[in-house]
Amino acid sequence: MTGTALLFLVLGLGLVAWIVGRARAATFVRAAKGGPRGQVNSLPSYHGWFVAVCAVVPAVLFMFIWQSISPALVTNMVLSAPAASDLPQDGFSRAAILSEARAIAQGLQTTAFQAQSEKLAPLYKDALSYYSWIGMAGTLVLLFAGGAFAFTRLKPDFRARNKVERLVMVGLLFASLIAIITTLGIFASLIFESYQFFSMVSPFEFLFGTDWNPKSVVTAGADNGYGAIPLFWGTIFIGAIIAMLVAIPLGLMSAIFLTQYASSNVRKWMKPILEILAGVPTVVYGYFAALTVAPTVRDFAVMLGVSNAASDNALAAGIVMGVMIIPLVSSMSDDSIAAVPNAMRDGSLAMGATKSETIKQVLLPAALPGVVGGVLLAVSRAIGETMIVVMAAGYTANLTANPFDTITTVTVQIVALLTGDQDFGSPHTLAAFALGLALFVTTFFLNYVALRVVKRYREAYE
Amino acid sequence: MSLCAWSNAIVKLMNNATIDPTPTDWNGAVMQKRIAKRYAAERRFKAMGFIAVALSTLFLAFLLFTMLGQGLRGFQRTEVAVEFDFPALTSGATAASITGPNADTTLNSMDIPGIVELAVSQQYGDQGSELLTSAAAANVRQMLADNPQLVTAKQTLWLPAESRLDVAYKRKGEPASEKTVAALEQKDALRSGFNWTFLTGADATDPSAVGIWAAFKGSLMTMAITLLLAFPVGVFAALYLEEYAPKNKLTDMIEVSINNLAAVPSIIFGLLGLAVFLTMFGMPRSSALVGGLTLALMTMPVIVIAGRNAVKSVPPSIREAALGIGASPVQVVFHHVLPLALPGILTGTIIGMARALGETAPLLMIGMRAFIPSPPQGFTDAATALPVQIYLWSDEVNQGFVEKTSAAIIVLLIFLLGMNALAIYLRNRFETRW
Numbered sequence: 001m002t003g004t005a006l007l008f009l010v011l012g013l014g015l016v017a018w019i020v021g022r023a024r025a026a027t028f029v030r031a032a033k034g035g036p037r038g039q040v041n042s043l044p045s046y047h048g049w050f051v052a053v054c055a056v057v058p059a060v061l062f063m064f065i066w067q068s069i070s071p072a073l074v075t076n077m078v079l080s081a082p083a084a085s086d087l088p089q090d091g092f093s094r095a096a097i098l099s100e101a102r103a104i105a106q107g108l109q110t111t112a113f114q115a116q117s118e119k120l121a122p123l124y125k126d127a128l129s130y131y132s133w134i135g136m137a138g139t140l141v142l143l144f145a146g147g148a149f150a151f152t153r154l155k156p157d158f159r160a161r162n163k164v165e166r167l168v169m170v171g172l173l174f175a176s177l178i179a180i181i182t183t184l185g186i187f188a189s190l191i192f193e194s195y196q197f198f199s200m201v202s203p204f205e206f207l208f209g210t211d212w213n214p215k216s217v218v219t220a221g222a223d224n225g226y227g228a229i230p231l232f233w234g235t236i237f238i239g240a241i242i243a244m245l246v247a248i249p250l251g252l253m254s255a256i257f258l259t260q261y262a263s264s265n266v267r268k269w270m271k272p273i274l275e276i277l278a279g280v281p282t283v284v285y286g287y288f289a290a291l292t293v294a295p296t297v298r299d300f301a302v303m304l305g306v307s308n309a310a311s312d313n314a315l316a317a318g319i320v321m322g323v324m325i326i327p328l329v330s331s332m333s334d335d336s337i338a339a340v341p342n343a344m345r346d347g348s349l350a351m352g353a354t355k356s357e358t359i360k361q362v363l364l365p366a367a368l369p370g371v372v373g374g375v376l377l378a379v380s381r382a383i384g385e386t387m388i389v390v391m392a393a394g395y396t397a398n399l400t401a402n403p404f405d406t407i408t409t410v411t412v413q414i415v416a417l418l419t420g421d422q423d424f425g426s427p428h429t430l431a432a433f434a435l436g437l438a439l440f441v442t443t444f445f446l447n448y449v450a451l452r453v454v455k456r457y458r459e460a461y462e
Numbered sequence: 463m464s465l466c467a468w469s470n471a472i473v474k475l476m477n478n479a480t481i482d483p484t485p486t487d488w489n490g491a492v493m494q495k496r497i498a499k500r501y502a503a504e505r506r507f508k509a510m511g512f513i514a515v516a517l518s519t520l521f522l523a524f525l526l527f528t529m530l531g532q533g534l535r536g537f538q539r540t541e542v543a544v545e546f547d548f549p550a551l552t553s554g555a556t557a558a559s560i561t562g563p564n565a566d567t568t569l570n571s572m573d574i575p576g577i578v579e580l581a582v583s584q585q586y587g588d589q590g591s592e593l594l595t596s597a598a599a600a601n602v603r604q605m606l607a608d609n610p611q612l613v614t615a616k617q618t619l620w621l622p623a624e625s626r627l628d629v630a631y632k633r634k635g636e637p638a639s640e641k642t643v644a645a646l647e648q649k650d651a652l653r654s655g656f657n658w659t660f661l662t663g664a665d666a667t668d669p670s671a672v673g674i675w676a677a678f679k680g681s682l683m684t685m686a687i688t689l690l691l692a693f694p695v696g697v698f699a700a701l702y703l704e705e706y707a708p709k710n711k712l713t714d715m716i717e718v719s720i721n722n723l724a725a726v727p728s729i730i731f732g733l734l735g736l737a738v739f740l741t742m743f744g745m746p747r748s749s750a751l752v753g754g755l756t757l758a759l760m761t762m763p764v765i766v767i768a769g770r771n772a773v774k775s776v777p778p779s780i781r782e783a784a785l786g787i788g789a790s791p792v793q794v795v796f797h798h799v800l801p802l803a804l805p806g807i808l809t810g811t812i813i814g815m816a817r818a819l820g821e822t823a824p825l826l827m828i829g830m831r832a833f834i835p836s837p838p839q840g841f842t843d844a845a846t847a848l849p850v851q852i853y854l855w856s857d858e859v860n861q862g863f864v865e866k867t868s869a870a871i872i873v874l875l876i877f878l879l880g881m882n883a884l885a886i887y888l889r890n891r892f893e894t895r896w
Contacts, residue, residue, distance in 0.1 A: 068743060165792040172706065175698030179719040179766070182759050186730060189737035250514045257511025270515055272886075277522055279882055281820025283849045284871050287856045288525050291864070323521050354500055356507035377725070384727025386823035391856060411729055411823070418736070418827055436733045440726065447725040 003067060006136060010063070010143060014056035017147045021051030021154060028156040042160040050160045053167055055147035059139045066135040077127040083119055102128075190440055193433030200427050201226045206434060212397035212408075214417065218427050226431060228438070230397035234407040238318045238389060239382035242403060246322025247378060251329025252371065256359060259334055278327035286391030289320035294392055301404040310394065310406035317392040318403070321385055325378045332377065336370020336454075337363055339461055369457035376450035380443045386411040410435050529868050529875070536869025539657040539670060540631040541620035542593050542646065544582055546602075548613045551577045557610040565607060574606075575599040578621075593642070595622045597659065597671035620653060625670040625862035635861070660869060664836050665851065669862030672855075674870050676837040680750055680830070680845035681819060683838065687754020688761055688818050693811055695758075696765025697800075700807070703766070704773040705795050724763040731760045732827025740828060748829040751841040756828060757818040764817065768810020772803040805892035812885040816878050822849040848874050 025047035028040045075098065078084055087094050100117035105124035154160070198206070200218050209227020218224040254274060258267050294316035301309035340363050348358040364371070394406030395416055417432040487493060552572055560568050578599045582590035598621045605619060606612055612619075623631070630639035631652060646652045663673020699720070707713040735756035739745045745752050776799050784794040825831070830846050831854060838845035846854070848870065855867040 071744060161790065165790060168792050168796075169706065172698045172702035175695045176702045176707070176716050178695055179699065179716055179723060179763065182723060182734070182762075183719040185738055186726070186734045189734055190730075193737060250518055253511045253514030254518055257508070257515050261508050261511055262515075270519070273522065274515070274518055276879075277518065279816065279820075279878060280522075280525070281822070281849055281874060281878065283820070283822045283852050283856075284525075284529070284875065287852065287867060287871065288528065290856065292528055323518070326518050354504045356504045357500070359507070380725060381727075384729065386727070386729045387853065390823075391853065411727070414729060414733070415823070415826055419831065433733060433737070436730055440730050443725065443727055444722060447722065451721065 003063070006063065006139060007060070010056060010059050010139060013143055013147075014052045017055040017150075018048040018052035020048075020147075021151065022048030024051075024151065024154050025160070028154075032156055040156045041158060042162075046160040046164050047154050047158070049164045051147055051150040051154070053164065054150035055143050058146050059143035062142050063135065063139050066138065070131045070135060074124070074127045074131055077130070078120060078123050081123050083123060087116065186440065190433055190437040193430050194437045196425075197427065197430035197434045200430070210399055212413070214428060214431055216426060216428055224427075226427075228410075228435065230399045231408060231410045231413055231435070232438075233399055234314070234393070234397070235383050235409040235411070237401070237403075237407060238314050238393060238409055239321065239385065240379045242315060242318025243322035243325055243382045244375065244379065246319055247325035247329045247382075248375060250322070251326045251378075252333050254326065255330040255333035255337065258330075259337055260355060260359060260363075274327050274330060277323060280324070282324065282385060282387040283391070285320050285324055286387040286389075289316050289388055289392035293320055297404070306402075306404050308402075309404040312392060312394040312406045313404045314393060314407040315403040317389050320392065321382055321388050324385070324388065325382055328378050328381060329374055332374025332454075333367070333371050336367040336374065336457065339370065339458060340366045341461055369453050369460075373450040373454035373457065376446050376453070380446035380450070383409075384411065384439060384443050386415065390415050410439050414439075526875075529871050531868075532865050533868030533870075533872040535632050536865035536867075536872075537657055537660060538632070538654050539659070540623040540628040541653050541655045542623045542627075543618050543649075543651040543653075544578070544594075544621050545585055546577070546581045546617045546619055548615065548617060551580060552613060557614055560606060560610045560613060565610075569603055569607060574603050578602055593624055593627060593646075595624050595670040596668045597663075597666070598622060601659075620655065622657075622659070622670055623652070625668055625860060628670050629861050632865075660866070665834050665846070665854070669858070669860050669866055672863075672866055674848065674851065674873060676834050677846050677848045677851035677870075678873070679837045680753075680834070681847040681849075683750035683841060683845060684753040684757060684825075684847055685815060685819060687751060687841065688757040689811075689815060691755065691758035692761040692765055692814070696762045696811070696814075697769055697807060699762070699766045700769030700773055701795055701800065704770050705799065706791070720763045720766050723759075724767060728760060728821055729823040729827065731756050732824030734759065735824060735828045746842045746844075748832045748844040748846070749842045750838060750845045752828050753825050753830050753845070753847065754841075756824050757821060760821070760824065761814045761818045764814035765807070765811050768814070769803070769807045772806025772810065773799060775806065776802045802894070805888055805894075809885045809889045809893075812881050812888070816881040816885075819881070820849055820874065820878055822847075822853055825850050826853070 022044045025040065025042070025044035029044060032040050078098070078101075079087075087097060097114050097117045097120065100114055101120035101124045104117065104121040105128055200220070201224055202220075205224065206226050206228050208229065209223070210229045211223065211225055211227045212230045213225035215224050218226075258270055258274075262270065290312070294311055294313060297313055297316045297319070298309045298311050301313070301315075344362055344366060345358060348362040349355070353361070389409045389412050393412060394408055395412060396406055396408060397413075398405055398407050400407065414432045414435050417428045417435075488497075578594070579590075582594060584590075586593060601621055602619065622628075626635060626639045627642060629635040630643045631654075634640070635643075643652065659671060659673050661673060662675050663671065664676030666672045699716075703713070703716065703720075707716070735752055739752045739755055740747055745755075780798055780802065781794050784798045785791075789797065825847050830850050832844050832846060833854075834844060834846045852867055852870050852874065855863045855870065
């Protein structure tokens with residue numbers, strides 16, 4: 001029986017448990033009617049929920065734990081059989097044979113390419129069915145035990161509602177903890193893999209080296225081509241310079257126009273249209289940048305007399321990324337301008353300043369911290385952006401400030417390193433995690449500062 | 463200069479007795495010139511604002527028109543007329559033999575690829591079979607299965623043309639293909655038809671035989687897992703944080719984590735999925751299950767933030783009234799607050815799901831970039847998603863893939879716009895202003 005079918009069986013039995021518990025409580029209600037002992041403590045459905053939860057939760061937990069440990073147990077059982085003794089000692093070919101045997105045993109594959117895996121397939125089949133039977137039996141035993149235990153506790157004065165509500169609270173708390181678990185998971189996996197990487201390649205080379213040309217076999221002490229400075233520079237150049245040169249003027253001026261000048265009708269239509277820009281998937285922007293913008297920029301560069309203009313130039317990726325960021329900058333500026341007290345604006349207008357003088361000399365200086373916070377968030381968004389640069393920017397690391405030249409970024413290299421060979425212990429894969437750690441720390445820092453700035457600024461006017 | 467210093471300066475000015483008491487001559491030439499200059503600056507500033515909005519809108523329009531212009535051709539295919547003398551070619555198959563339960567076996571034994579090749583080469587010479595796409599034989603088989611009567615007589619069937627020919631017929635292609643097109647057009651043997659294969663097929667090496675159904679199904683399965691996990695967890699977390707959480711270190715940590723997760727670059731979630739789900743738990747690579755789990759972690763904070771805002775906007779009087787008539791805190795939330803906050807939560811969920819549907823980078827990390835020639839059958843099968851398919855096609859050198867990529871983008875954008883429109887509709891229809 002497959003895992004999905006078992007899960008549905010467990011849920012079905014849970015429904016049965018709910019009905020049984022509820023029916024039992026209903027008899028209490030009937031018995032108590034008009035009797036001397038007063039009312040039943042909880043409504044019948046709470047009794048039903050109590051029985052159902054006691055039956056299903058342990059069973060499902062056991063199922064998931066079993067699902068995650070049984071593959072290892074199956075492999076151990078197969079390896080301990082005499083037929084497995086002549087497997088090659090080399091880890092890679094051994095794993096290949098084992099995974100093929102498993103695929104045959106599960107019916108995913110019909111013919112074996114390696115002779116040994118055909119021999120191991122029946123062993124695998126036995127082990128798989130053995131452990132899946134244990135898992136199924138364990139799940140059902142737990143289910144019935146839990147249900148029976150809960151059922152025996154049902155009494156007219158049993159406080160079923162309080163029990164169920166306590167379980168609900170535990171569930172809510174657990175759901176909230178998933179956020180912390182995810183954050184810790186990200187942090188732990190990045191740190192762990194990066195630590196392995198830095199035990200092969202010195203952190204000094206990674207952080208300060210200027211040569212990015214990663215070798216798949218590294219030697220300690222030598223230059224292994226893992227100098228990430230060109231990548232950091234490329235990320236900053238595209239995400240924090242070119243994209244911001246597009247996004248800040250356009251986003252800020254759009255926000256000013258829409259909030260200060262446009263009629264409410266225009267605003268009603270234009271705001272959602274600008275927001276569509278934020279909703280377009282990045283893969284679409286990337287395709288547009290590579291197909292339409294990049295050749296145009298290149299022709300323009302050739303017209304200007306730049307001879308070495310690349311077709312995957314930094315400018316195209318940066319411009320398109322800037323356009324993607326416009327709605328973010330615009331809505332953050334919008335919020336911070338709206339937060340400036342009206343008295344300041346009215347005072348300036350009353351003194352005879354024109355609208356634009358009021359905006360430039362009163363509103364913008366007052367709203368500046370909020371706008372800066374928004375720009376920091378936008379930068380953090382831009383440097384973490386992947387698809388636009390993967391499709392439109394290049395793969396060659398280049399330490400240049402020429403916007404028509406090809407340049408690569410951290411995210412592009414993460415994709416490039418992880419889509420080549422997939423051996424998990426190789427320095428290529430681990431380097432991707434080190435780059436990911438650098439990216440994570442940078443964006444975390446930027447977001448933290450931005451939120452602090454925005455928050456403090458809001459408080460100043462409240 | 464801070465506001466305070468400014469007002470100090472003004473007070474000083476006012477106290478200063480040496481201010482010239484003569485009124486300003488507003489009609490004087492100097493003053494008029496100054497006013498004109500200030501008004502010109504005002505107009506310039508307004509025009510700059512207008513240009514900024516116009517540029518952003520123009521860029522969006524340009525993007526959409528480019529995609530539409532190229533993509534609409536992707537929904538069309540070029541068809542070549544091929545005459546089949548079925549009675550001679552099949553040596554006497556009857557309509558009865560390819561109907562009923564044995565139809566599949568008979569059709570399999572008929573060697574349809576051979577029949578197609580023979581028919582084409584009879585009509586267009588030895589190079590004839592190069593006119594048709596690799597899926598032509600499958601098309602003929604489908605036609606015969608749908609309408610067995612075809613086999614009894616001589617028929618002219620319209621079969622999809624090969625990709626280079628397709629490109630040459632629609633716009634400018636390679637010179638050799640252009641020549642072939644001209645020759646075929648003279649014989650009236652070319653026409654355009656709607657490309658059903660594009661909506662029902664899967665990935666292929668030949669651009670005239672590709673379809674998006676496999677990728678789309680992969681996307682749907684991934685989204686199903688994402689919704690199933692992210693929605694309950696997100697709603698529960700939002701309820702806990704807004705309604706029950708005590709003010710302590712743990713709650714602060716949860717809040718910081720959620721705000722941080724909402725801003726983490728999506729590719730980092732891909733790295734997490736690779737390290738934890740694939741390497742640590744050994745889940746099946748490139749499956750919709752792992753894709754859904756990864757995207758669920760990414761979508762959950764969006765739902766929590768939207769959910770908290772929705773729960774916050776339910777007025778406290780409702781909670782107090784429910785508590786006043788004896789409801790327990792859990793009953794207050796699940797019977798009163800949650801139903802009232804649900805429209806807001808759903809709006810946030812749909813927007814979060816739309817973002818997840820367009821997400822590519824994390825799926826690349828967990829290997830959903832494989833070549834998938836048939837739709838995935840289960841959650842653990844190797845699958846791909848629509849945005850990833852777009853990325854893969856955009857990498858192809860073959861000219862025929864350009865319009866297919868744009869066509870797939872059109873499908874994706876239609877779905878995203880539809881989801882956002884639904885969210886806006888839900889918000890306007892059900893949201894209560896208290």
